[in-house]
Structure formats: C-alpha cells, structure tokens
Amino acid sequence: MNALLRRDLALALRAGGGFGLGLAFFLIVTVLVPFGVGPQSDLLARIAPGILWLGALLACLLSLDRLLALDWEDGTLDLLATSPLPLEAALSIKALAHWITTGLPLVIAAPVFGVLLSLPGQGYLWLVLSLALGTPALSVIGTFGAALTVGIKRGGLLLSLLVLPLYVPTLIFGAEAARRGAEGLDPTTPLLMLAGITAGVIALMPFASAAALRINLR
Numbered sequence: 001m002n003a004l005l006r007r008d009l010a011l012a013l014r015a016g017g018g019f020g021l022g023l024a025f026f027l028i029v030t031v032l033v034p035f036g037v038g039p040q041s042d043l044l045a046r047i048a049p050g051i052l053w054l055g056a057l058l059a060c061l062l063s064l065d066r067l068l069a070l071d072w073e074d075g076t077l078d079l080l081a082t083s084p085l086p087l088e089a090a091l092s093i094k095a096l097a098h099w100i101t102t103g104l105p106l107v108i109a110a111p112v113f114g115v116l117l118s119l120p121g122q123g124y125l126w127l128v129l130s131l132a133l134g135t136p137a138l139s140v141i142g143t144f145g146a147a148l149t150v151g152i153k154r155g156g157l158l159l160s161l162l163v164l165p166l167y168v169p170t171l172i173f174g175a176e177a178a179r180r181g182a183e184g185l186d187p188t189t190p191l192l193m194l195a196g197i198t199a200g201v202i203a204l205m206p207f208a209s210a211a212a213l214r215i216n217l218r
Helices: 002-014 019-037 041-061 069-074 076-082 087-116 121-149 156-182 188-217
Strands: none
Touching: 002 087, 019 041, 019 087, 041 087, 041 121, 041 156, 069 076, 076 087, 076 188, 087 121, 087 188, 121 156, 121 188, 156 188
C-alpha cells in the first residue's frame, strides 16, 4: 500500500494534477471575486468563508478526470483488480494521494488567501478546521465519480456533473462552519455534521467506487 501511495503521488505531480494547479485556480478565484463584487471590506468579510470554500471545492475538481485515467490507459487498473490488495483499499489509497496533492495544499493556503478577502481574524482557525474536515470527503467522492466515468472519452464534464451534487452537503456545512466562526458564533453543530459526512463517505464510498470500477473493467 505504501508503494502504491508513493507511485500515485509521483504520477499526480508529473501529470499536472499536483498542488500547483489547484493552488493557482484557488488564487485566481480569490483574486477575481473582489473585482466582481467590489472592494468593500465589510461585504468581502461576509462572503469570504463561502467564496473560499467554493474555490477549494472547484480546485479539487480540476484533477479528478486524471485520477484513474492514466492507470486505465496503461492497464494498471486491470492489475489492481486482480491483485491480492482489495480494490476498495487501492481506491482509498488513490483518494488519499489526491487529497495530499490537492486538498492538503488548499487547507494550508486558505488562511493566506483569506487575507485577500478580508476574512475576520477569528475566522481563520475555523476555516482551516472546516477545510481539513471536509476536503477528504471531496477526494473520496471524486474517486467515486472517476470510477464511474473511467474509460469515457472527454468524460471530464460528465464527471463534474456527477460529482457536484454529491459535494453540496459538504459545501453547505463547511461554509456554514467557517461563516459562524468568522462571525464569532458557535460552529460546533456544522463542524460535527461535516465530520459525520466525511466519516460516512470514507467508510462507504470506497465500496461504491470499487463496484463501479469493476463494472467498467468487464
């Protein structure tokens, strides 16, 4: 499993799906929002948690279409399906590699980008915590979408359409937790809901991903 994780990390970085692309997109979203809504600091402070969460979510989508595509093209998925390692575990490792190369850099960079949107000082901790709890779910759900669309030519748009509705609960509770923290309110309830969604997704989604991938490999 460690060898598979190291391989996927190396492939993600070489194939352009590493942290640089996601961070660049995240930065573009953060920079463009003030041009669209105006430079008022009070307005930016109110919408900053939602904008930062939406930017992180969209940045996670960028590399999903390549998550399984390379392994499909070179036949690695067939080997994984027949290897002693359960396919559910292999897909979980791929989701972990995606989170390390995409989600984790977004979590680390979010406070820096929050400065650009005038995020209140008390909101930084809760923004980072909500992203740390929520972005693993985005990667695991994205792996499910990639398993559904693997082998489909130009399946990136279809993948986004399939995955985005599944992302909505994570986005709602993640942005709400960050908003409450920024306004000095108690964010415990949305954080617990977010943690519950992530735990449920991590526990159940690899089995759905493996089942979808087995159907595509037949």
